Amino acid sequence: MSAKTLFDKVWDAHTVKEVEGGPNVLYIDRHFIHEVTSPVAFLGLKTRGLKVARPDQTSATHDHNVPTTNQHLSIVDELSKHQVETLEANCKEHNIVHHNLGSEGHGVVHIIGPEQGLTQPGMTIVCGDSHTSTHGAFGAVAFGIGTSEVEMVLASQCIMQPKPKKMRITVNGEIKSGVTAKDIALYIIAKLTTSGGTGHFIEYAGTAFTNLSMEGRMTVCNLSIESGARGGLIAPDDVTFEYVKGRQFAPKGAEWDKALAHWKTLKTDEGAVFDTEYTFDAADIEPMITYGTNPGMGIKISESIPTSDGLVGNDKISFQNSLKYMGFKEGEKIAGKPVDYVFLGSCTNGRIEDFREFTNYVKGKKKADNIVAWLVPRSVAVEKQIREEGLVKILETAGFELRQPGCSACLAMNPDKVPAGKYSVSTTNRNFEGRQGPKARTLLASPLVAAACAITGVVSLP
């Protein structure tokens, strides 16, 4: 048998059928749903008179619309409330487990799977949300789908997808202190641009990734989509197995031994061929930040904003418009730029490690007066851990307050919106125009950089 990549192994094992001249029919092990992209899919089922094929392989939570304060009260925004209630009603009708606000299993949709041990190596996982790529950290093939595809999975537990191309990104070497998983990811996206990964599934290889915790690997895989890739994955190893072991839905006893034996085979064979390969040196990576309006517009904080020299036509115009939106000039230093808001949170960086790092940095310091800070854990479990570890006290002493879990200012569908023209240093994944509120200006960075900015009130190195 010819050498296979990890991606091939998982994909091929789930291919029910190759449609002639068409896509593959791919079997889905786990399907996560949330309130924004599922209602029209459920309506479709109803119109066709269909039931959910595998409610036991489906989990639901509402995260995009929810407020991050006073979650015990009813949601104020009528439309948000209706969307949340619609999800609840659909889950009830179709016997789908639904994690309600404040309940133990509640959190951002991509996080509840790993936390509960539902996410396991070698699985196929989908959700109507592009950052489903997060689960790739476990050596699963996981990717975001549209609402029509949500309906397909609800109806048949399968989707139809052409097999993507394969890319390997290898980063070896020691990472410098102050450099986090987020910086590695922003560095890669800046190198690839936001379209460089299009059509591909990425495998991340090398010590820069294997040295990361599962939390860090999730951050890297989460951001795969920002280079245009369908998803990204990392071969499972002892760190992965250790993380999964003992969680609520992880295999137990003899089942565990059997699963483990299989998981250990999940790696790219020697000599397997990738369509595209990149290699970077970990030593070249520094704390990163974005200066423009897509995640590919990232630089080292020590660098200056690039100029449009050498760009022509629409490339030049797009670049200039982006800087105009941000209120930045070509060639300026990014360090020292004013900041108004700091957001720590989202499925990318709302992890316990992020809160530890942030807290550790601000300990004994004071939040700058000009900064409004929103600290939003990505799940109830993380919130609980933050409290148990006593981080809240330290944060409060430094002038910060902890909010309740949800997507929050990551996409500003709830009340947490950055006002027009204001600058937000955000640990999220997208700095598109208006992403954090109409005309809001977003600078993507790591939790550590966010902490430094919150203390100094300007863009700063940690």
Added chain:
Amino acid sequence: MSIDKFTTFESSAVPLPIENVDTDQIIPARFLKAVERKGFGDNLFRDWRYTEGNTPNTEFVMNKSEYSGSILVGGKNFGSGSSREHAAWAIYDAGFKVVVSSFFADIFKGNALNNGLLPIQVSAEYLEEIFSTIETNKKASFTVNIEKQLFINNTTGNSINFDINPYKKTCLINGYDDIDYLVEMKDEIEAFENK
């Protein structure tokens, strides 16, 4: 439920020579709160189409009466960002049947096809030619021939062959969707599960 049948047609085009048009621009998140597939076209490109005071921005191409047609021509890397199918719905709902660009983001492309909206990828040079044709004559017409997979600039006579997966082409022409197909595969899927 199925999609509308896609037939060969001729139309003028609306130019949007902006690169990396992302899904947050196509339909901002705050308009994703509906539970039915209705009215998304009204909020297509909302923050470009309307000023902060909610009046139409006369500078934006969709608010200029000289431009019309069911073909939207966008810059490179169209549809990047989120998986929200609302982006494809909004474009389709606003009356477009085709989006032309020199590069599309993956998920957007899939979502578009699942809704009968045809993404046509052309070369960068050909895209430039389309933009300059429209600049010279705002009513310039283009033909989309799905059977022959041809996009024709009727002013210059230059045509380009576009790629479409044969299965998807059959779906578009006949108005089928994947769900019909998968539901019919029920037994095969169950056999796979029991393997």
